[in-house]
Amino acid sequence: MKKFMSLVSAGFAAFMLTAGGTAFAAKAQVPELTEKEFKEAKNLYYDRCAGCHGAMRKGATGPKISQKKMLKKSLAKLEDIIFNGTEGGMPGWGKTGDMNKAETKLMAKYMHLPAPIPPEMGLKQMRKTHKVYVPTSKRPGTVQHKRDIMNYFGVILRDAGQGVIFDGDTKEKLATFTIGHATHIFRASATGRYFYTIGRDGKAVLIDLYYDKPKIVAEVRVCLDARSIEVSKYKGALGNFQDQLAIVGCYWPPQLVILDGLSLEPLKVISTRSYTYDTNEFVNEARVATIVASHYNPEWVVAIKETGLVWLVDYSDLQNLSMTQIATERFLHDGGWDASKRYLLIAANMRDTMVVVDTKDRKFVTKFETGIKPHPGRGANWDDPKYGRVSATTHLGEGKITVYGSDPMVRPQYAWKVLRTAKTGGNGLFLKTHPASNNVWTDATIAKDKDASQSICVFYKDAFGKKPNKCWKATNHGKIVHFEYNKDGSEVWVSVWDTKGEMLIYDDKTLKLKHRITGLDTPTGKWNMYNTVNDVF
Numbered sequence: 001m002k003k004f005m006s007l008v009s010a011g012f013a014a015f016m017l018t019a020g021g022t023a024f025a026a027k028a029q030v031p032e033l034t035e036k037e038f039k040e041a042k043n044l045y046y047d048r049c050a051g052c053h054g055a056m057r058k059g060a061t062g063p064k065i066s067q068k069k070m071l072k073k074s075l076a077k078l079e080d081i082i083f084n085g086t087e088g089g090m091p092g093w094g095k096t097g098d099m100n101k102a103e104t105k106l107m108a109k110y111m112h113l114p115a116p117i118p119p120e121m122g123l124k125q126m127r128k129t130h131k132v133y134v135p136t137s138k139r140p141g142t143v144q145h146k147r148d149i150m151n152y153f154g155v156i157l158r159d160a161g162q163g164v165i166f167d168g169d170t171k172e173k174l175a176t177f178t179i180g181h182a183t184h185i186f187r188a189s190a191t192g193r194y195f196y197t198i199g200r201d202g203k204a205v206l207i208d209l210y211y212d213k214p215k216i217v218a219e220v221r222v223c224l225d226a227r228s229i230e231v232s233k234y235k236g237a238l239g240n241f242q243d244q245l246a247i248v249g250c251y252w253p254p255q256l257v258i259l260d261g262l263s264l265e266p267l268k269v270i271s272t273r274s275y276t277y278d279t280n281e282f283v284n285e286a287r288v289a290t291i292v293a294s295h296y297n298p299e300w301v302v303a304i305k306e307t308g309l310v311w312l313v314d315y316s317d318l319q320n321l322s323m324t325q326i327a328t329e330r331f332l333h334d335g336g337w338d339a340s341k342r343y344l345l346i347a348a349n350m351r352d353t354m355v356v357v358d359t360k361d362r363k364f365v366t367k368f369e370t371g372i373k374p375h376p377g378r379g380a381n382w383d384d385p386k387y388g389r390v391s392a393t394t395h396l397g398e399g400k401i402t403v404y405g406s407d408p409m410v411r412p413q414y415a416w417k418v419l420r421t422a423k424t425g426g427n428g429l430f431l432k433t434h435p436a437s438n439n440v441w442t443d444a445t446i447a448k449d450k451d452a453s454q455s456i457c458v459f460y461k462d463a464f465g466k467k468p469n470k471c472w473k474a475t476n477h478g479k480i481v482h483f484e485y486n487k488d489g490s491e492v493w494v495s496v497w498d499t500k501g502e503m504l505i506y507d508d509k510t511l512k513l514k515h516r517i518t519g520l521d522t523p524t525g526k527w528n529m530y531n532t533v534n535d536v537f
Contacts, residue, residue: 249288336378372397436489
């Protein structure tokens, strides 16, 4: 948390000072906080709670936690929930070591105060943060080394605010960058030359991999809280847009920001504040969740969390920009492609539902329940011996993988129906497979049981739903989180998430540990260039 305090930028720091604690002491039951305590509590909430509960506590992945609702719970009860977590999937921040007793008590008091409103951020403010370190004309015209860029890995060191580029062949650390607090994802350019990153603090970074030592060539800050970044990938009859544009999806302010893909210059801001698809209720905090680049049209497919709308944003003409809104289900979150890359599969996790959108015909297909709070990450696809092509999700709210049909063209009788389920070690965040593998790897990162959160379970594709191939405790510290295959599908990279973090690299066939990279501060997500360029999952 000390590291986080140093990473908060001037814009968010101003937000931290917009209200003093004593202003909230009008009622006797509401605690008084000093300005220092109030600022610390805001930082804690932003870092650990806002992602699920929202900047203004209106809920989405997590429940609504308004002041009125929280005042019905005692401070002691709130402290217990914050420290120990819940069976529904909320982490126990005390048990994980992310909050001490004093911070837990402070956060409980903060929950009895009204949520402050963070500031807006417009194009003028964004452009003040824009930096181009190496113009495109000065960048190398060819690759300056003999390594295979397509087997590079981008790895997040979450709480350190850093990203690391590894050579997947040699396991050599090629570069470490300061890229922003709690970076959420690495995304690859369509050509495979660049990695794009986006942090929780809204900082986007462009990394050029042609250099012998990868180099940051541009950066910009476009939000106070962000989750998604994607690039333009379309190349076809309507033109070649590869790498030309990028888009950032913000949690706060709730907006989309379109950037020049090669310089990160902010070009256009689009508010996502809108009305829910079902009740037409206005949503001020309509956050952007999943963004993917269509393989059929020059457009991004954007999930707006609270409204239940999926936007198709046509990037072929920014001057006369057009969008199509598709009504699906509320509380959209993670999502990814089916194996054909035609259907976007998105978790509406607070509705226990997966949503299917056809990006070729540009329409809603269906939605179906899978379990408590599905959270597929980008998901997993494979060929089932009985049902043909299937996809799968893990769940935040229970230790369960659900497998469903995803081949409406060849096996329409099974498409978008739950076909198999299997118990895992506990509530999880991610699962992963590869076309060259017979295995499905899954974590139990947010399980309350410590042993479960430090374990890995692997299932056979050709015997799914039966006894797991193998479950084992992989670490004695931190938590196991997120999986990524190397380019050819022979190795799996697994993060041990804590300040003494490690990267465990397993042989996918034998499940034996081949390599261990130590000395990584809070490693979480990691992305292989080949798999990311080609949407392999």
